[in-house]
Amino acid sequence: MRYYIQLVAKRLGINKRVDGKEVARKSMEHTIPMLMPFDETFDVGVDTHTPVDFSYECPFRFNGSIDKLTYNVGPSQLSAEDHRKMQVHSLKQTIRGSATGAASACAGRRRHHRHHSFMEATSLAVTAENRERRVMRNTACRTKMIPPVLIAICMGAVCNRPTKAQNPELQQRVAEIKQTAEKNKQNLFRYTWVEQVTISLKDEPKKQEHFQVRLGPDGQPQKTSLDPPDSAEPSGGRLKRHIIAKRKKEYKDYAEQMKALAQQYVPPSKELIQQAYEKGNITLGTGAGDPNEVLLVIHNYLKPGDSMTLAFDKTQKALTGIQIASYMDDPKDAMNLKVQMSRLPDGTNHVSGLVIDGVSKKLNIAIQNSNYQHV
Secondary structure (H helix, E strand, O other), X not given: OEEEOOOOOOOEEEEEEEOOEEEEEEEEOOOOOOEEEOOOOOOOOOOOOOOOOOOOOOOOOOOOOOOOOOOOOOOOOOOHHHHHHHHHHHHHHHHHHHHHHXXXXXXXXXXXXXXXXXXXXXXXXXXXXXXXXXHHHOOXXXXXXXXXXXXXXXXXXXXXXXXXXXXXHHHHHHHHHHHXXXXXXXXXXXXXXXXXXXXXXXXXXXXXXXXXXXXXXXXXXXXXXXXXXXXXXXXXXXXXXXXXXXXXXXXXXXXXXXXXXXXHHOOXXXXXXXXXXXXXXXXXXEOOOOOXXXXXXXXXOOOOOOEXXXXXXXXXXXXXXXXXXXXXXXXXXXXXXXXXXXXXXXXXXXXXXXXXXXXXXXXXXXXXXXXXXXX
């Protein structure tokens, strides 16, 4: 049992930062070549298993303090050729192990990791005590003999298997959603509609606005206010009016940022959906209680760590709803969106309702679209 890593013996760049300022830059010319045994450890501040080299003794604990560790798991950087090389390499190692027998296989750990060539070259310099300790630690090593016929079958399977298998249904749904998104975008150029925006703070409505909306040449909504000018003067003294105006501006700016971010998600972009599909960031599920509904869950759609769930009706070939979990500039400043989709008489799919929830500031924006008319 082994697990594969992201890099295949490629050069690794390392930047050292102190308080956000870069103080050193190094490079590691050789990384782990192919694979690691399953029992190798992933340690922080200590090395509890095999040392990188023999200049120190395990566990070699770090005497300082580690305040925070951030580990970001990004999409795989392996190409189709890298995957093929790993499969062939793994099979060759299995064949070599079965040919030499269990005795030679268990004589010491197979060092497919951490400077393999260096470890082999310096093994003669290791003390007898250290060598004995490592041998005792690795007594669990086991290798099974594989019949030649089975080896030949496995070799054929590896050589003939596609390097990147795709779910046919997922591929079909992605294509349908992209096609539908483009068609709806073109159809909406022929419409104008009324948008009602209700802004609430801590579940208390604070402001309601109405706009006449249509799409501009760049595909972005152009809005004309339908409300009369607000002529009401704030009450209170000069200081109170200044504080109220400052807070209103702060929340207004934040609300505009929320709406601007929402427009980057809704309606979904066919280009971003295709990018997510190519990176393997889309999973397919089924809707609850509706056999005609499928769910496409997209991770890292616009920002690292965000998610978008598309509810798609297979029969009508239309989106029925969207749920988005994202954030503003800071990942701690969460923003959630819930979108309701509807169909016009000519079949055009559009956003009929949108709720944007700014979690940290408890600011909520509810948008309702209605009264669609041909231009």
